[in-house]
Amino acid sequence: MKFLDRSSQTSPLRAAARDAFLYALPLTEIANVRDSMQRAGVPAGHFYALKGLATPKDRFVTTPNVDTIYANAFIDLSQGPATLTLPPLGERYGSISLMSMFSDNFAVLGSRTTGQGGGSFVLGGPNDPAPAGAIRSPTSWVWALARVVVNGPDDVAAALEVLHGISCRSAPSKGGVPGADRNGSWDAWLLAAHALMLENPAPATDRRMLERIAPLGLGDPAFDPARFTAEEAEEIIAGIADATALSRGANFAGRIVGDWIYPAANMGNFFQDYLSRARIAVSGLAALPPYEATYLAAVPPQGRAFDSEGLWRLSFPAGQLPPVGAFWSLTMYEAQADGAYFLTENPIDRYTIGDRTPGLVTNDDGSLDIWIARSDPGEGRSANWLPAPAVGSFMVILRAYLPEAPIVAQTYVPPAIKLA
Numbered sequence: 001m002k003f004l005d006r007s008s009q010t011s012p013l014r015a016a017a018r019d020a021f022l023y024a025l026p027l028t029e030i031a032n033v034r035d036s037m038q039r040a041g042v043p044a045g046h047f048y049a050l051k052g053l054a055t056p057k058d059r060f061v062t063t064p065n066v067d068t069i070y071a072n073a074f075i076d077l078s079q080g081p082a083t084l085t086l087p088p089l090g091e092r093y094g095s096i097s098l099m100s101m102f103s104d105n106f107a108v109l110g111s112r113t114t115g116q117g118g119g120s121f122v123l124g125g126p127n128d129p130a131p132a133g134a135i136r137s138p139t140s141w142v143w144a145l146a147r148v149v150v151n152g153p154d155d156v157a158a159a160l161e162v163l164h165g166i167s168c169r170s171a172p173s174k175g176g177v178p179g180a181d182r183n184g185s186w187d188a189w190l191l192a193a194h195a196l197m198l199e200n201p202a203p204a205t206d207r208r209m210l211e212r213i214a215p216l217g218l219g220d221p222a223f224d225p226a227r228f229t230a231e232e233a234e235e236i237i238a239g240i241a242d243a244t245a246l247s248r249g250a251n252f253a254g255r256i257v258g259d260w261i262y263p264a265a266n267m268g269n270f271f272q273d274y275l276s277r278a279r280i281a282v283s284g285l286a287a288l289p290p291y292e293a294t295y296l297a298a299v300p301p302q303g304r305a306f307d308s309e310g311l312w313r314l315s316f317p318a319g320q321l322p323p324v325g326a327f328w329s330l331t332m333y334e335a336q337a338d339g340a341y342f343l344t345e346n347p348i349d350r351y352t353i354g355d356r357t358p359g360l361v362t363n364d365d366g367s368l369d370i371w372i373a374r375s376d377p378g379e380g381r382s383a384n385w386l387p388a389p390a391v392g393s394f395m396v397i398l399r400a401y402l403p404e405a406p407i408v409a410q411t412y413v414p415p416a417i418k419l420a
Contacts, residue, residue, distance in 0.1 A: 013215050013232055017186075017239025018246075020213040022278040023206075024193035025247060026103035029281045030143055031179030031196055034074045036060055044173035045082060047073040047146065049163040052156050054343060056351070062340040063284045063295075065399060066352040067329050068093070068147035069156070071163045077125030078140040079171035086110065087165030088118040093149040093326040093401055094162060097268075097288055098123070100139040101200040103281060105268040107135050108292050111326070112402055118165075126201075139200040141176060144168070145286050149327060149401070151356055182244070182282075183338060186237050187225040190216070194223045209274060247278045248339035259416035260296040260398065263287070267295075282339045294403045298396040298417050305335070305393035310373035311420040312388075318366030321355070323412060325402030329354030330370060332396060334389040341395050346387030347376075353386045354399075360384060372396065372417065 010018075042048045049071035054064040064070075075082050086096060086109055095110030107113075109121060124130025125140045146166050150159045177199045180192035197219045202210055210219070216236070217223045228236065254264040268289035270277035280287055287295060300306045314330065322328040331352040333341035343351045353360070353370055361383045362368050371377045374388045388394050398414060406412035 011235050013235040014239040014242070016213045016215040017236040018242040019209065019239075019274075020193065020216050020218055021182075021189075021240045021243035022247065023209055023213060023274050024197060024218070025182065025243075025278040026281040026285075027101050027196040027200060028179045028182060028189065028192050029285055030099070030101055030103060031177060031192065032181075033060055033072070033143070033179075033285075034141070034176050035179050037072060037074060038176070042072075044074050044076045044176070045168045045170040047071045047144070047163070047166050047168065049146075049160060051160075053150055054351075055349075056343040056345050059342050061285050062282065062342065063287075063331075063333055063397060064343065065147075065329070066331055066343065067327060067354070067356075067399065067401070068149050069159050069163055071146040071148075071166055073144040073146075073168055074176065075123065075142040075144055075168055075170055076140065076173035076176070077123065077128070077137055077142060077170070079173065080128060081122050081124045081130045081134060082168055082170035083120055083122055084109070084144070085120045085165075085167045085169075086114070086118045087162055089116045089148075089162060091116070092151065092159065092162065094147065095288075095292065096144055096146045096166065097286070097292075098135065098137065099143040099145065099286065100137060101141050101143070101196065102139065102270075103268075103277060103285065104138070104270060105289050105292075106138055108288065112292055138203060141200060143286070152358060186233070186240055189240070190218065190225050190236075191223075194218045194220075205272065209272070243278070246275060247282045255410070256299060257410055258413040259299045260414050261299060262410045263290050263295055265290065268292075283341060290403070291408055292402070294400045294407050296398040296400075296414065298398070300417075301419070306388070306396065306417075307393040308419075309375075310388060311377050312372035312417050313420040314370040314372065314417045315415055316368040316370075317415070320415075321368065322398065322400045322414065323404040323406050324400045325404060327355050328398065328400045329356075330386060330396060330398050332372070332386050332388060332394060335393045335395060344387070344389035344394065346389075348385070348387060350385070350387060353384065371420070 098107045122134040124134040148159045148162045177195040180189045254262040329352045334344040371381045
């Protein structure tokens, strides 16, 4: 990791608070998702499937896709190994990403890796004995996120049948440590981060970062934010504000290719890139690794946000659609003040458009135009209309599931979104 600057103008406590916020942000954000499931009465180890594709009302995780139906489970391995069972997938794409509480995908089961036939897999914790061939989690709690593609509006029931076939067998859980609002009080957030770091000890490879945040005392069983003086509290608050500003920048943390931002190669497995990990925790929590699914963010003209009425056009020349082994889609998100992105209400209830969109019209020369606007573009363009939010700025994400070599190598250059 390229460590953040610690100039003489930044006090040690302020710098420690900044680094600690960036470091532990995935822990608190994922714990918040776990909290919401526990409040809904979903026990640990139980997969809770959404009833259909995501809508603007579904805000449990930022930048949800509208291609697959999700099923979530939080698996507690502190009492021993668990067994995951994945049913046959048939001809459809499906995956279960297994994430540590630090948001790294330590394994992805499904179409790309274990095939379409399903199967059972043993999942072990970081310290306990597990049989040979078990998948080892780096933390005692695991967030398992299943995705099953929906191939059109009449396919929801069949996709749900596959999701409902996913199961987990594990020992009873003692419950997880609560998360905290990243925009709430500094002391409540630190208490949550401290407890979560005890629940999910850092790997040895994070030792340098732990030394940097040591002035706060996180991880010390005797940690108590009440010990800080009023002056020290102000330094901590300033450090968290510094981190909050950093966490909202460079959402996908990758490189610009043409007029799109490719994800960094370490997306979904961040290692010691704590800044990128924190930014994805805010703007794309639970993102898959690029070789499973690549997410590209459109770059607005001249670097400013997409915020005008439009009409915007994305025009794919004939034979130049995204090269994928599964599917591609273009999804619209409205920007939130805190850096998150969610689906936006619109009059036709269309939140994404792609290779499975019914009625999509291709031009006579084989090219494909997608029209982006706040209101119906008319003139024969409605079939290919991706509605933008009625007000405010927005972001457009191009997803490529099971991307082929040109996308993985970041040599495929999608056309720019331009004002028509």
